[in-house]
Amino acid sequence: MVSSALHRSVIAALAASTCLAALPQVARAQSSEKPADEGIGQIVVTAQRRQQNVQDVPIAITAVSGDQLRESGVRDPRDLTLLVPSLSMQAGTAASTTSLFIRGVGIGDFNSNTTGAVGVYVDDVFLGANAGKLFNVFDSDGIEVLKGPQGTLYGRNTTAGAIRFSSRKPSDTLSGDVSALYGRFDEVRLEGGIGGPIAGDVLKARVSGLYHRNDGTTFNRVTGNRVNNIDLWAARAIVDFTPGPDTLVRLSVHGGRNSGGARQFQHRGQGIDFFGDPAFLPNGTPTDGLGYADTDGDPWAGDYDVEGKERIDVFGASLTGQFTFGGVQLTSITAYEQVNRATLEDTDASPNQVITAYYEDRPRQFSQELRLQSVGENALNWIVGGFYFHDTLKTDSSFDLLRALRDPSAPLGGFDPVNSLGLLRYPYTQKTDSYALFGQADYKLTDELTATLGLRYSHDRIGMKFASLFDALGTVVPRKAYSDVVVPLLDFDRRQSFNDLSWRAALNYKTGDTLLFASFSKGYNSGGFAGGASTDPLQLAPFRSEKLYAWEAGIKTDLLDRHLRFNASAFYYDYRDLQVFIFDLSGPVPVQRKLNAGNARIYGLEAEVTARPVRNLELFTAITVMDSEYKNFAALGGTNYSGNRLVNAPNFAGSAGIRLTVPLANGSEVRANVDGTYTSSIFLFPDNAPSNKVAGYGLLNGRLAWAAPNNRYEIALWGKNLTNKAYVTAIAPVITQDQINYNEPRTYGIQLSAHF
Template sequence: MSEIIVTAQKRRESSQKVGIAITAVSGEQIKTMGVADSVDIARLSSNVSVSGSYAGQMSQFTIRGITQNDFNDHVESVIAVYIDDTYVASQQGQTFGLFDIDRVEALKGPQGTLFGRNATGGLVHYITRRPTDDFNGYADVSYGSYNDVRLEGALGGRIAQGVRGRLSGMFERFDGYIKNHYPEETFVPIALQPALHSSKLPGAGADLGGMKSNWALRGQLEFDLGPDTQLWMAGFGSHSVASTGPYQQVPTVAVLDAAGNHVNTLHASPTEVCQVIQVGACVHGGFSSYPGALRPRPGGDWFGYIDPDGSGPITSSDYTFDNANTMTTYGGSAKLTSSVGSVNVNLISDYKEFKKNFNLDLEAGPENQFAWHGIANTKAFTQELRVDGTSGPLKWVTGLYYLNIKTHAVHGIAALPDSAYPIPSWDQPRIANLKTESYSAFGQLDYQLTDTVNVIGGLRWTREKKRYDFEVLFVYPNDNGDPYGWDYSPAIDFPGFSQGLYANSRSETLWSWKGGINWQPNRDVLVYASVTQGAKAGSYNAGGPPLAASEIPYKPERLISYEVGLKSTLFGGKARFNAAGYYYDYHNYQAARWLGFSSLITNADATIYGGEAELAASLTHNLEASFNIGAQHNTVKDVLVGGVRRNVETTFTPKLTLSGTIRYTVPTLIAGGEVGIQASANYQSRVWHNLNNFDANSLAPYGLVNARIDWTSADKNWLVAFSVKNLTNNVYDNIGFDLSQVCGCNLQAQGKPRWFSVSVRRSF
């Protein structure tokens, strides 16, 4: 129940005094909740969920139905992620291990006025612990299920008079939790196995979902340049090597109309024999090694494969490796802060570089068919000058912002020489290069009209320039047996599979603004109302088969949010109750759909409305609890699906989210220390994983229960904890892709099973 200070309005304030829907989590809460990954914050907040790609190896936030479900690396998320006031430009960069964190602020609704970059639906801001004059640090060691080893630590303090430093880092590794029985068991009848045309590659057949190594390091220095001037500098780097993502296939059937449009996808029943259904008749799927119009095994995929336990922990997949996915991030930040009277000046510089090489089995089975590669390099530089101050009843902030992003990305289908039997194998790399420059000027005023009422007004002007080139190649695969190899030569001009160079540039002016009013009838209650506009620039598709030139660019999107809310502190600070309701009017929503071999973004209008509430209370001196609930409804209008325009719902957006935590501290000291017992749970309703809303493209609702018991020494220097996540060992899917016309299956990524861990932490 301690007060959490946030910087949602670029100044330090209690979260209860800010007229924005905020989920603020302190570093202490992160520690006691056992939060280890950046996206775990979603489970602590209402109307927040997680989407992703690459079989769950990449994740990103969905807030109040706002998401960007496109895996291409030149596409930025519509939910902005910041670390220490600096923007994370790459979708890859949104997934990282949490360590040495002071707090996390999740802001809901458009935040473009002050934060600017792609904060249309909201943002998540991670603030690390800063160096102090006092020598302090900690070391944390944990061991858990699947040989999960995690090390975390930090050390900092005064280096010299007016100079402070801090060094922190983490390391983690764990085994795959989906057991791969390939090649010993393919779960395909012996009579059908010759059609697989599988050949064991060196290193293939690894278990899925493991982390071979994941380390991160952060160093900070802070200098006092004068009584009111400080310079903070940070350098950081991280590198991870992970196994093939935790995903499996579900047999599905594509339904086509007479013109060949894909109009629905159905789950294949145990007796299903049709590869594809067109106007009620069985037709051949087109990419199968089995040439007939019927499935060789009822209820299986096109090759006869049936996963033995559905989404359970057993599979058979030939193109799986323990080093399939590598990610590297590094960079540096600097912040110069100076105060002159009541005026504060902040100058923030940041450079980040992201490198990625991801690989996965396209059909997630024992068939030697196609693989999917994704390679990207993103370089981002930002510069911000921000000035704020107070003059009587007026609080103000203004500034300038510059951003430069350069992305080179290659995504697409890859194959080994015999993969696509009986047709010749081929690769289809899609090469995209995007350079973005963005200039902004912004300002926001907060004026105290009376003792209880203040009004807020803000405006941001952005001029954005993009230069893009894109090419789809069709090549025969190499013969060197390299499972990760792209072979661009010789490229073949093959109609329907290759595309000549597309080049384009564009400039756009974007406006974000905010108007709001806060009423505080007493020190414990805040009622607020706001109208806010957020905007995200247009960009370009990078899909295949080749797109018409007119389909490659898409327009900027604009969201107008109407919101009312209540924040209250009750019973002398022993309880908090916050609630909000909102209505979103979305223009040219950048709606992403997965089409089987690629994604496509088109513009469509949408409406979203909903509400949320959270209650936190110290029920007794030793018992505290928190609960939250979120509900929403959305409609995306006139989306072209199967040749017909119809209304659909957004992806990865549960209509209902619930979560709660209860913690009891034993009143009697045990072994000279304090024992805490904690339980938490969260639930989300069904979500669509594809904007087409086909029958088989939804993921079932699920709930998770976590438990923890910990012991803290009297001097607070030692902490020993035993915890279990997913206590009931619930099997659940959190990401999906429709490949019904590629393998007669959908791909669905699984969350982690029951996970025990014990940890020991020493603070000093």
């Protein structure tokens, strides 16, 4: 149950919402231009596959404009947690792998074959590969975060929700945007886009690009170098062909490369040696099995014998056709995406050779979506569609285990697979074929009351061909350094199919500027196979599909002549067979396991308040209050996790801030933004162990800018995490130590922007 202290937090946050500010993302996202004294501008979204005012959309949704992404310093999808309190993340074992959660629904599995509970779309193309999701936040027209199960309108079904990125499209006249940013750690970010007509109204195009680098936010005391650096570029070209008013054919091609550093972690000793005996420094600090401990308390410094590197190459293309005829519109989206990723990682986060990892994966995906829908506002608005998704994922990853304990003068260099001394490789190929039919209809029972019914059938077929072996003489570098002296451990080849029927039923009542809605929906996330290192067929036994039954009711209203906007929703989730990621610590080496918990429940309340009390002043606050519990979860070895809180499910998360605009006599403006977020404590594993608990934390950001008349130029000073708050984003056990992932430290700098 929610504690009395939590109730007090809710009351205080709601009270503050009328007078406190916050991230103004909702009020300005994809907003029409309105003078400030006319109230809060209209927000146009396409969450339901047609353009609507967000206040008329009967679902919980947060929209973020492209300008707000820039002003809030959002660099990639992970930064969206700064803008959407109910969206959280758990960083994985490398900079490219991050698990997203919405309202506590998600899975903290960093392996390459994990689909995740949050669907990520770029221009309506679903992205399956984790690594390919880092290249989307540039030249952006906006982002929509949809909360709750999605499937009756979207290609890929998800239980937690969906994040929809929208790129800037070609314009009717020549226009462009460019920005240059410089910040702490010699950060440089150059971004630009230009577009317009090529052949009148028939052919238009836009090209855009991004370059982003820094020297690294963490100091390596072994080499004196900075690590955790960024070095990436991305580019996109969009061409629109419109031979007539009822036809649009859009070709989009994009690509990019990240060649920066892999994640360098913090080290935390478990206080045991390799024989299971206590291992502590004289001052009581726990060490690892080799007697090492990181004692300086600096989360952005460490002792690393390996400076990790990561290379990700991304390429994708999509062809979209929209054809309107006879009062209906046919949409076809054909897309191809590929990613090549290679990551060398200092897994043990220490100066010793305990574990070094090499991850290599090459996903290739093809998708085809067809939709037929009604056009305009009718008594009956409907959409039907079909979706096909094929993905082939090839990996060849490895762990160099306990090389520090191997005797190089012994036969085969001290190779000893019984005691996990050697190189463990686990190459596998996973093929996925997903088919779906979906549809949704909205029928106006009266002028104010509308009923919605949606249905979806999904079929997923997944094949896993997995091998694991010990390599006596190999090293953790690309495959050419592997040897032929191997001990086969596992040869696994299996296919499994999963089917589901999911739905959405809703009612909404609209009167004046107030919308009331209630819905009941079911979400589905396909079962599959674990993608971590495995040496036992039981570790690869398929896990079942998870299902989420969601009840939700909400209100959206504009008050005081649209100077105050209040949106709120209450939800209850019945979460069944939820997929969980844990570490099996029963052997000498921690083993990754993915399995089904029994049942869980989550309920909560969300509220967003935007206010424009006077001209040129905008205030916003948003809160999410949740209570979560595993109702029935018997884990490995009979351990009972029932009654524990879900992973990454804070009891409270909120954001607040202010935006002040001061007009000057010459038509220019001074703009000041201050915003902050607070997240209460969370657990990173289902066991809810104190060592895996992240204490509550708050972040403070700010921006001060001068804008020329008509917003043609802008110069801004910005700062993120101004209080230099450190908090843990992920923990993973590594034999006799834990690797700890922290957030980014305080950053600040200057940004120049121009629009023409």
